[in-house]
Amino acid sequence: MAFGLSEGDPPNRFLLGLAILNRLAETAAARPLICLIDDAQWLDRASAQILGFVSRRLRAESVGLVFAVREPVEERDLKGLRQLTVEGLDDRDAEALLDSVLPGRLDDHVRSRILAEARGNPLALLELPLGLTAADLAGGFAAPDARPLTSRIEQSFVRQVQSLPPSTQKLLLVAAAEPVGDLVLLRRAAQSLGVGMEAASPALSAGLVELRTRVRFRHPLVRSASYRTATSSELTEVHRALAEATDRQADPDRRAWHLARAAAGPDEVVAELEHSANRAQARGGVAAAAAFLGRAAELTPDATRRGVRTLAAAWAKYQAGAFDTALALLDAAELSTLDELGLARSILLRGQITFAVRGAAVGLPLLIEAAGRLEALDPGLSRQTYRDALYAALTAGRLPSGGVVEVAQAVLAAPPTPQPGHADKLLEGLAVVATDGYAAGAPMLRRAVTAFRTEGVSREEGLGWLPLACRMAHNVWDFDSWSVLSARLVDLARETGTLSVLPPSLLLRLSNRVFAGDLAGADSLAVEAVTIGEATGSRFFAQYGALVLEPWRGRESATRHAIEAVTRDRLLRSEGKVLTATQWATAVLHNGLGRYEEAYIAAEQGYKNPQEMGLSFSSLVELVEAAVRTGRLARATEAVQSLSELAQASGTDWAMGTLAGARALVSDGEAADALYQEGIELLGRTEVRAVLARARLLYGEWLRRENRSLDARNQLGTAHRMLSRMGADAFAERARRELQATGETVRKPVVETRAKLTPQETQIARLAGDGLTNPEIGAQLFLSPHTIEWHLRKVYAKLGISSRKQLRTTLPDQPPTTALA
Numbered sequence: 001m002a003f004g005l006s007e008g009d010p011p012n013r014f015l016l017g018l019a020i021l022n023r024l025a026e027t028a029a030a031r032p033l034i035c036l037i038d039d040a041q042w043l044d045r046a047s048a049q050i051l052g053f054v055s056r057r058l059r060a061e062s063v064g065l066v067f068a069v070r071e072p073v074e075e076r077d078l079k080g081l082r083q084l085t086v087e088g089l090d091d092r093d094a095e096a097l098l099d100s101v102l103p104g105r106l107d108d109h110v111r112s113r114i115l116a117e118a119r120g121n122p123l124a125l126l127e128l129p130l131g132l133t134a135a136d137l138a139g140g141f142a143a144p145d146a147r148p149l150t151s152r153i154e155q156s157f158v159r160q161v162q163s164l165p166p167s168t169q170k171l172l173l174v175a176a177a178e179p180v181g182d183l184v185l186l187r188r189a190a191q192s193l194g195v196g197m198e199a200a201s202p203a204l205s206a207g208l209v210e211l212r213t214r215v216r217f218r219h220p221l222v223r224s225a226s227y228r229t230a231t232s233s234e235l236t237e238v239h240r241a242l243a244e245a246t247d248r249q250a251d252p253d254r255r256a257w258h259l260a261r262a263a264a265g266p267d268e269v270v271a272e273l274e275h276s277a278n279r280a281q282a283r284g285g286v287a288a289a290a291a292f293l294g295r296a297a298e299l300t301p302d303a304t305r306r307g308v309r310t311l312a313a314a315w316a317k318y319q320a321g322a323f324d325t326a327l328a329l330l331d332a333a334e335l336s337t338l339d340e341l342g343l344a345r346s347i348l349l350r351g352q353i354t355f356a357v358r359g360a361a362v363g364l365p366l367l368i369e370a371a372g373r374l375e376a377l378d379p380g381l382s383r384q385t386y387r388d389a390l391y392a393a394l395t396a397g398r399l400p401s402g403g404v405v406e407v408a409q410a411v412l413a414a415p416p417t418p419q420p421g422h423a424d425k426l427l428e429g430l431a432v433v434a435t436d437g438y439a440a441g442a443p444m445l446r447r448a449v450t451a452f453r454t455e456g457v458s459r460e461e462g463l464g465w466l467p468l469a470c471r472m473a474h475n476v477w478d479f480d481s482w483s484v485l486s487a488r489l490v491d492l493a494r495e496t497g498t499l500s501v502l503p504p505s506l507l508l509r510l511s512n513r514v515f516a517g518d519l520a521g522a523d524s525l526a527v528e529a530v531t532i533g534e535a536t537g538s539r540f541f542a543q544y545g546a547l548v549l550e551p552w553r554g555r556e557s558a559t560r561h562a563i564e565a566v567t568r569d570r571l572l573r574s575e576g577k578v579l580t581a582t583q584w585a586t587a588v589l590h591n592g593l594g595r596y597e598e599a600y601i602a603a604e605q606g607y608k609n610p611q612e613m614g615l616s617f618s619s620l621v622e623l624v625e626a627a628v629r630t631g632r633l634a635r636a637t638e639a640v641q642s643l644s645e646l647a648q649a650s651g652t653d654w655a656m657g658t659l660a661g662a663r664a665l666v667s668d669g670e671a672a673d674a675l676y677q678e679g680i681e682l683l684g685r686t687e688v689r690a691v692l693a694r695a696r697l698l699y700g701e702w703l704r705r706e707n708r709s710l711d712a713r714n715q716l717g718t719a720h721r722m723l724s725r726m727g728a729d730a731f732a733e734r735a736r737r738e739l740q741a742t743g744e745t746v747r748k749p750v751v752e753t754r755a756k757l758t759p760q761e762t763q764i765a766r767l768a769g770d771g772l773t774n775p776e777i778g779a780q781l782f783l784s785p786h787t788i789e790w791h792l793r794k795v796y797a798k799l800g801i802s803s804r805k806q807l808r809t810t811l812p813d814q815p816p817t818t819a820l821a
Contacts, residue, residue: 017053018782022775024054025061025784032062039220040067040078045322052078057782060790088120097125123219127156157225160206167199169226170238172209176226177238177261180254181214188245193237236262253292260295294329307336311346323353344373348385355388360396367392368407375414383427384464386411390430391468394612395577404611408434422451423465426472434611442476442649449473449481462492463501470508475613477647477655479515479688486512490525494780503532511548517689519727522549524763531760531781547581551588552690554730559589577614580606584615587622592730600626610642617646624662625698637666654691657682661695664702672702693722697735709742716742757798762811764788765795769807 027033037043037051055065055078067078089097094115118124161169174189175181187197203209210216217223230238243258256272293313300306314329330350338346348370355363367389374382386407393404408431417424426448433441452469466489473482486509493502506529513522526545546562563582583606590599603626606619620643627636640662647659660679664672676699683692700716703709716739723732736746757765760781767777774785774792781788796802799810 017050017057018779020050021054021057021784022778024063025786028062029786032064034064034066036066036068038068040069048078052081053782055081057784059783059787061784061786089122089125090120091115094118094120094125097122098129101126102129124153127153154221154225157219157222158229160208161222161225161229164202164206165199167195168202171195171199172203172226173230173234174238174242175209175215175217176223177235178242181216183211183213183215185242185245186215189238189241192241192244257292257295260299263299297332303337304339307333307338308342310336311338311342314346314349318349318353323357326353340373341377344370344377347373355392360392364389364392364396364403368410372410379415379417382414383417383423386414387423387427387465387468390427394471404434422448422455422457423461425451426465426469430472438646439649445472445476446478446650449476449478449485453481453484459492459496462489463496466492467501467504467508471614474511475617477650477652479652479654479686482512483516483687503529506532507544507548510545514548514552515690516687517693517722517726517728519549519552520762523759524766527759527763528781544581547585551585551592552728554589554592554728554733556589556593559585577612580609580612580616580619584619584622587619587626589730591622591625592728592734594734596626596629600630600632621658621662624665628665633666640666653682653685654688657686657695658691661698665698676702689722690726690728693719693726693728694731697723697731700735701738704738704742713739713742713744717744720746757795761791761795761798764791765807765811768792768804769811
């Protein structure tokens with residue numbers, strides 16, 4: 001599969017990259033290894049992604065990857081790698097190299113001009129003089145050439161090629177048109193054109209080409225010069241000869257490609273190209289499939305079929321990550337005659353590309369239009385598109401018009417499914433929440449997420465629908481479903497290597513672990529998000545993970561850094577979900593630090609758009625506490641009423657326990673006492689340990705103000721222990737100060753052994769302690785087993801142990817990072 005030699009599911013590029021990384025590490029175990037990738041600007045997108053991934057994952061291996069690129073190059077898959085600019089030769093060395101090419105007397109003015117124009121480029125110094133005429137060399141009387149240096153070097157090769165005998169030029173053209181360099185194929189094709197291999201002698205003498213086991217040009221520009229100087233009739237003749245010389249059974253795809261290049265106009269060779277595209281897709285070669293389909297579209301005489309094939313080529317380009325080319329093909333497809341299904345698919349693809357490139361708010365209208373068009377044509381695809389549109393609308397959030405309500409109305413107006421499943425019920429429940437209110441739709445959502453949790457889904461359905469199901473479980477305060485489904489989703493994404501799903505899955509799971517009070521487990525997931533960000537060249541997921549985690553730790557600088565990093569992103573800063581998340585994070589941070597005025601301002605902004613649910617609801621909870629602490633009792637009471645409506649609709653212990661605690665904050669005397677206790681009892685039935693710890697903190701603070709010191713010490717002591725163990729340092733410090741105010745002596749926090757370890761070392765140590773082998777840990781973190789062993793040696797030294805058997809007893813007791821809650 002990796003080499004495209006067999007059919008099956010397309011190999012995941014990052015898992016393939018991990019395999020290459022491991023292979024390089026194994027090879028380098030014997031001696032250091034350097035890999036040179038020359039002319040990296042010509043790499044196909046998939047190869048650039050994989051090699052970029054490998055280069056970012058090199059840690060302890062004795063391996064170096066060197067990419068040589070021509071300036072100016074903007075290869076996004078290689079961005080962020082350390083760069084070394086190779087300067088030109090100095091004047092003395094440049095003059096010596098030029099003299100080696102032209103040892104005779106050279107006009108001083110011409111000599112100076114060549115040296116100046118070459119700018120120390122060795123290839124230019126070697127090749128430019130060979131393309132100059134006698135008049136040029138004698139006194140520089142020819143017209144000056146204003147073309148870029150690369151073009152002039154290529155023109156120098158053109159002149160050298162054109163100086164060869166006609167038969168030699170034709171042989172070089174055949175070699176240039178067959179990029180594999182198959183010497184046997186070259187001989188067969190040349191013979192069919194009446195050219196013998198002896199014609200290669202002048203080119204061999206000139207050093208333009210080598211004929212050994214394979215054909216090798218002296219420089220890629222020689223190949224380009226040979227091909228570009230040929231006439232269209234010569235190219236047609238050569239490609240037809242190569243097609244006839246290519247074995248139909250052994251290499252049908254290359255034969256089809258040459259036949260297509262030999263076709264001067266519309267031709268039904270496209271059927272063979274389509275077969276080749278299908279074979280390429282089956283082998284995971286989306287870039288090759290796109291090339292076959294694009295050429296097939298060019299050669300299709302019928303406008304309708306041409307549109308269908310161009311659309312297929314656009315889909316393939318989209319899958320290959322070539323968004324600009326895909327959009328250009330979409331423009332061409334829409335100018336052809338597309339049927340209704342083709343037009344709907346075209347709009348859908350344009351929406352998906354726009355979502356990826358320009359953001360949710362811009363892509364949303366196209367997704368809505370596509371879903372509506374697909375209702376009668378492909379109901380299944382229509383539901384999936386509505387799902388993506390709803391997710392985009394929830395992400396975009398604060399739109400001036402349309403948004404979630406518009407999508408929801410369209411969902412409810414669509415023809416019903418004869419036998420609705422989990423996904424249909426989830427979609428309908430979310431639509432009802434948007435149109436009729438939370439109270440009407442929340443029970444439907446609870447039933448849907450419960451079905452997803454208890455009845456299971458297929459792999460394909462899970463990857464498509466579990467992200468939304470997890471998000472809705474959080475929105476309806478169903479912590480059990482959120483825990484189970486988020487763990488299941490992460491495991492599924494890891495098993496399949498689906499990196500389009502894994503990063504957001506990690507964030508869903510990370511948020512769940514934070515509310516569970518498992519900040520160490522959340523930190524492990526954040527490290528994994530950083531790892532994937534490094535591998536893919538994106539830091540968003542790592543930054544968003546920190547945005548959720550750091551406020552609970554009370555780390556102001558880290559929280560502000562995460563907020564700034566997320567809001568600086570051009571695509572994200574206008575999306576409502578991100579704005580809500582930053583305000584929620586600010587509110588949690590300042591409530592923990594006891595800076596309630598700042599917390600109140602942020603919480604008000606965080607709850608500004610409750611239709612986003614999720615962290616908007618969480619902002620409402622922060623708002624109640626901050627409003628009470630700043631003396632805004634009326635506003636706090638209003639917020640409690642809003643929270644009551646949500647909690648009553650949900651009915652879960654998490655929701656009702658949170659509501660009881662909020663009501664206690666705005667109550668007095670026995671009523672407040674009873675409500676605090678009710679909240680703690682309800683939350684104690686759940687795994688929402690962070691919320692429970694804060695409830696005890698609030699109760700303890702109230703008890704101290706009521707001069708019930710003994711009872712206060714009990715609640716505050718429990719809260720302090722829970723929050724300290726979690727690593728919620730700011731809230732723990734609040735509890736410590738309150739305990740001291742009751743007259744209790746509180747020991748200074750003890751720095752645990754794990755503080756010596758980096759986050760990545762901690763994660764590797766935990767995984768090793770859970771029994772995973774080095775290859776298994778490496779597969780999860782996209783690192784080689786050699787690097788894992790290197791990290792573990794550092795862990796052993798820091799912890800003062802000698803083997804992985806001691807990790808379980810040495811590391812603080814925490815739940816396994818992938819365990820179901």
